[in-house]
Amino acid sequence: xxxxxxxxxxxxxxxxxxxxxxxxxxxxxxxxxxxxxxxxxxxxxxxxxxxxxxxxxxxxxxxxxxxxxxxxxxxxxxxxxxxxxxxxxxxxxxxxxxxxxxxxxxxxxxxxxxxxxxxxxxxxxxxxxxxxxxxxxxxxxxxxxxxxxxxxxxxxxxxxxxxxxxxxxxxxxxxxxxxxxxxxxxxxxxxxxxxxxxxxxxxxxxxxxxxxxxxxxxxxxxx
Amino acid sequence: xxxxxxxxxxxxxxxxxxxxxxxxxxxxxxxxxxxxxxxxxxxxxxxxxxxxxxxxxxxxxxxxxxxxxxxxxxxxxxxxxxxxxxxxxx
Numbered sequence: 538x539x540x541x542x543x544x545x546x547x548x549x550x551x552x553x554x555x556x557x558x559x560x561x562x563x564x565x566x567x568x569x570x571x572x573x574x575x576x577x578x579x580x581x582x583x584x585x586x587x588x589x590x591x592x593x594x595x596x597x598x599x600x601x602x603x604x605x606x607x608x609x610x611x612x613x614x615x616x617x618x619x620x621x622x623x624x625x626x627x628x629x630x631x632x633x634x635x636x637x638x639x640x641x642x643x644x645x646x647x648x649x650x651x652x653x654x655x656x657x658x659x660x661x662x663x664x665x666x667x668x669x670x671x672x673x674x675x676x677x678x679x680x681x682x683x684x685x686x687x688x689x690x691x692x693x694x695x696x697x698x699x700x701x702x703x704x705x706x707x708x709x710x711x712x713x714x715x716x717x718x719x720x721x722x723x724x725x726x727x728x729x730x731x732x733x734x735x736x737x738x739x740x741x742x743x744x745x746x747x748x749x750x751x752x753x754x755x756x757x758x759x760x
Numbered sequence: 761x762x763x764x765x766x767x768x769x770x771x772x773x774x775x776x777x778x779x780x781x782x783x784x785x786x787x788x789x790x791x792x793x794x795x796x797x798x799x800x801x802x803x804x805x806x807x808x809x810x811x812x813x814x815x816x817x818x819x820x821x822x823x824x825x826x827x828x829x830x831x832x833x834x835x836x837x838x839x840x841x842x843x844x845x846x847x848x849x850x
C-alpha cells in the first residue's frame with residue numbers, strides 16, 4: 538500500500554481525504570516512509586460533515602458573543618457574575634464523566650461485553666439527566682432573578698448558546714437510549730459499529746461544545 | 761481496534777477532570793487585575809481548547825482517523841482558540 542493510498546478513505550468525502558492528492562502519489566511515496574494503517578473513520582463518514590458543521594455553527598456564535606463583549610466588557614462581566622458558576626463547573630464534570638463512560642461502552646461493545654456496555658451507556662444517560670436537571674434549576678434561578686433572553690445582549694447569547702446545547706443533550710440522550718436497546722438485543726459489533734461509534738462521537742461533540750461554552754461564557758466573560 | 765480500553769484514555773479522563781478544576785479556579789479568581797487578568801483569561805482559553813483537542817483525539821478516536829478528518833478537527837480547535845484569545849486579550 539502506498540502512502541497516498543493509505544490516506545484515502547472511500548467512506549469519507551474527497552475533501553476530507555489526506556492532503557496528498559492521487560496525482561502526486563508517486564512523489565509523496567518516494568519522499569516519505571510508507572504508512573500501512575489506512576485510518577479509521579469513527580461512525581458514518583456523513584455524520585462528520587454534520588459534526589464539523591455543528592461545531593462551526595457554535596464556534597461562530599461564540600466568536601460573535603466575544604465580539605459583542607468587546608463593546609461592553611463591564612456589562613458582560615456583571616451579567617456573567619449573575620450566573621451560578623458552580624453549576625456550570627459541575628455540569629462540565631458531569632459531561633466529562635459521561636464522555637468517559639461512552640468511550641468505555643464503545644470498547645466494551647467492541648469486545649462483545651454487552652451487559653457491561655449497557656450499564657456504561659446507562660451511566661452516561663444518568664449523567665445526561667443530571668446535566669439537564671442542573672440546567673433546569675439554573676434556568677429557573679436566572680429567570681426568577683429577572684434574567685431572561687431579553688435582559689440584554691449577554692443573556693440573549695447565554696440562553697441561545699445553552700438552549701441550543703441543551704437541545705443537543707436531549708437528542709444525544711435519545712441516541713444513547715437507542716444504542717442501549719441495541720445492546721440489550723446483543724447486536725454484534727460488526728452490525729452496529731457505525732451506529733455505536735457515530736452515537737459516541739456525537740456525544741463527545743456535546744461534551745466538547747460545553748467545555749468551550751463554560752470557558753467563554755461562564756469564566757472568561759466574568760474576568 | 762479491539763475491546764481493551766487503552767490506559768491512555770483513562771489518563772486523558774483524569775487530565776480533563778484536573779484541567780476543569782484548574783480553569784474553574786482561574787475563572788473564579790476575582791482578585792486579579794490588569795495584565796494578570798489577561799493572562800488568566802488566555803490560560804483559561806488555552807486549557808479549555810487543549811481539553812477539546814484531547815476529547816477529539818482520544819475520546820472521538822480521531823488519533824486513528826484519516827489525516828484529512830484529523831486536520832479538519834485540529835484546524836477548528838486552533839482557529840477558535842486563536843480567535844477567542846485575540847478577541848478577549850487584544
